[in-house]
Amino acid sequence: MWRGLWTLPALAARGLRRSCSRQGSGAPAPSSGATIFALSSGQGRCGVAVIRTSGPASGPALRSLTAGRDLPPARSARLRLLSDPRSGEPLDRALVLWFPGPQSFTGEDCAEFHVHGGPAVVSGVLQALSGVPGLRPAEAGEFTRRAFTHGKLSLTEVEGLADLIHAETEAQRRQALRQLDGELGRLCHDWAETLTTALAHVEAYIDFGEDDNLEEDVLERGGAYWSVGAGDTLASQPSELPSLPPFCLPPVDSSVRGLQAALGAHLRDARRGQRLRSGAHVVVAGPPNAGKSSLVNLLSRKPVSIVSPEPGTTRDVLETPVDLAGFPALLSDTAGLREGVGPVEQEGVRRARARLEQADLILAVLDACDLASPSSCNFLDTVVAHVGDRSPNGSSQRLLLVLNKLDLLPSEGLGPSPDLPPYLLLSCVTGEGLDSLLEALRKELATVCGDPSTGPPLLTRARHQYHLQSCLDALGHYKEARDLALEAEALRVARGHLAHLTGGGGTEEILDVIFRDFCVGK
Numbered sequence: 001m002w003r004g005l006w007t008l009p010a011l012a013a014r015g016l017r018r019s020c021s022r023q024g025s026g027a028p029a030p031s032s033g034a035t036i037f038a039l040s041s042g043q044g045r046c047g048v049a050v051i052r053t054s055g056p057a058s059g060p061a062l063r064s065l066t067a068g069r070d071l072p073p074a075r076s077a078r079l080r081l082l083s084d085p086r087s088g089e090p091l092d093r094a095l096v097l098w099f100p101g102p103q104s105f106t107g108e109d110c111a112e113f114h115v116h117g118g119p120a121v122v123s124g125v126l127q128a129l130s131g132v133p134g135l136r137p138a139e140a141g142e143f144t145r146r147a148f149t150h151g152k153l154s155l156t157e158v159e160g161l162a163d164l165i166h167a168e169t170e171a172q173r174r175q176a177l178r179q180l181d182g183e184l185g186r187l188c189h190d191w192a193e194t195l196t197t198a199l200a201h202v203e204a205y206i207d208f209g210e211d212d213n214l215e216e217d218v219l220e221r222g223g224a225y226w227s228v229g230a231g232d233t234l235a236s237q238p239s240e241l242p243s244l245p246p247f248c249l250p251p252v253d254s255s256v257r258g259l260q261a262a263l264g265a266h267l268r269d270a271r272r273g274q275r276l277r278s279g280a281h282v283v284v285a286g287p288p289n290a291g292k293s294s295l296v297n298l299l300s301r302k303p304v305s306i307v308s309p310e311p312g313t314t315r316d317v318l319e320t321p322v323d324l325a326g327f328p329a330l331l332s333d334t335a336g337l338r339e340g341v342g343p344v345e346q347e348g349v350r351r352a353r354a355r356l357e358q359a360d361l362i363l364a365v366l367d368a369c370d371l372a373s374p375s376s377c378n379f380l381d382t383v384v385a386h387v388g389d390r391s392p393n394g395s396s397q398r399l400l401l402v403l404n405k406l407d408l409l410p411s412e413g414l415g416p417s418p419d420l421p422p423y424l425l426l427s428c429v430t431g432e433g434l435d436s437l438l439e440a441l442r443k444e445l446a447t448v449c450g451d452p453s454t455g456p457p458l459l460t461r462a463r464h465q466y467h468l469q470s471c472l473d474a475l476g477h478y479k480e481a482r483d484l485a486l487e488a489e490a491l492r493v494a495r496g497h498l499a500h501l502t503g504g505g506g507t508e509e510i511l512d513v514i515f516r517d518f519c520v521g522k
């Protein structure tokens, strides 16, 4: 029952007192004051090289290299003669750009010099910049760090940017762009908002519950709240405010349940994003002489493995990173699986089996003309038939069965053969069937790595997984808590992990939510 009235100043004072005593301010770190400069395009001879500066002396630096001319209009390229301010020596005729903060990549004043890419020009301009007072060379990643400090990028966006720079395959690029776009951060932000609301409710109950100013069912948690306009007071009885539209706040328990479900679903997917970032483990296996090494060479477009008509050629596991149908993969060639061979080959077979255990995707290769042989039958029985039921690293393995040497197959097709699961026909010699294999690989890898063009944003790093798991654990503690203070603490810990994920923090927004969601007038 509402028996008293809340006044905004009283609430603000209480909320502020609590929010200040609990945690330090989340204020952004102040700018270091130094202005940094660096070559931002790649090293080496190139058509155009881009040199950037960031910091308060960017404007003076730009002016001093252009013989004191006025700054160009913001964000608009101008052709200028660059010269060394100390010697006056001309350096290059270049395009210059001026990005006054905060509308720049770092949030600070920035300048860009697009110069001719010869090493002498680049080093001349860098030297000239180093002579401008207040300028120093940038540390690795310092531009991005400043962008983060000034709130231009969240931590997950910073990671996306790093991944974009390092992306080698199309799928990696798409994923990195999505992350840079802030998708994962937005998702975490939405989750954190849900927790902030829940926490605000629990804390309001702790603070104001004893004053009987809050209804019992704020926590149990299906209470309807009544929104009132400025100047009005709050009332709990619909009959008292018949003309005002009610709005239901999400009950705390059910929002925690919803969040647990969402986090659980994301964590089940967790390895996929990491595979996309670092490559899926694709292991090529099969009986001796099936053409495994030939397939590895074909897929990697280089002679990684020795190919020979002699069975037992490959002994060690040979790994090569490849772009498979747009997805990054670590392709492993292995020894042909067979029994009763010498100790060296036996060790090769042992290693091959160990590698199979770690595979995300198995490329099982058989000789299409040799399906009835003991080694083929044994491979089908021991590896292919069992792939569904083992999951060594928690996620289920996948397998593509490839029948190789299609070019040697008689026109009648496959000879006497055991019952086969679905398969693809291929010739490593003629390349026939390769397109279908690549298409099948693309589908499999989209499942294994997650398809960055569709579906929810992926957790590309172990760090993401850690914080989401810790958030989920804390929500478990909320459920077990038998006391409001412990519940609030669990929610705070859970929210802290989401904040860490995106590199943010702060608790000020709790107060905002109290004002907004509890609709205290005045």
Ligand SMILES: Nc1nc2c(ncn2[C@@H]2O[C@H](COP(=O)(O)OP(=O)(O)OP(=O)(O)O)[C@@H](O)[C@H]2O)c(=O)[nH]1
Pocket: 287, 288, 289, 290, 291, 292, 293, 294, 295, 306, 307, 308, 309, 310, 311, 312, 313, 314, 315, 334, 335, 336, 337, 404, 405, 406, 407, 408, 426, 427, 428, 429, 430
């Ligand atoms: N005609 C034909 N020969 C092939 C094909 N693929 C591989 N071969 C030949 O089959 C033989 C064995 O090929 P490898 O790639 O060494 O086979 P492997 O499975 O790696 O053999 P091990 O490492 O000994 O287990 C070589 O002589 C290849 O040239 C194919 O598609 N058609």
Ligand SMILES: [K+]
Pocket: 288, 289, 307, 308, 309, 310, 311, 312, 313, 314
């Ligand atoms: K061979």
Ligand SMILES: [Mg+2]
Pocket: 292, 293, 294, 305, 306, 307, 313, 314, 333, 334, 336
């Ligand atoms: Mg081989």
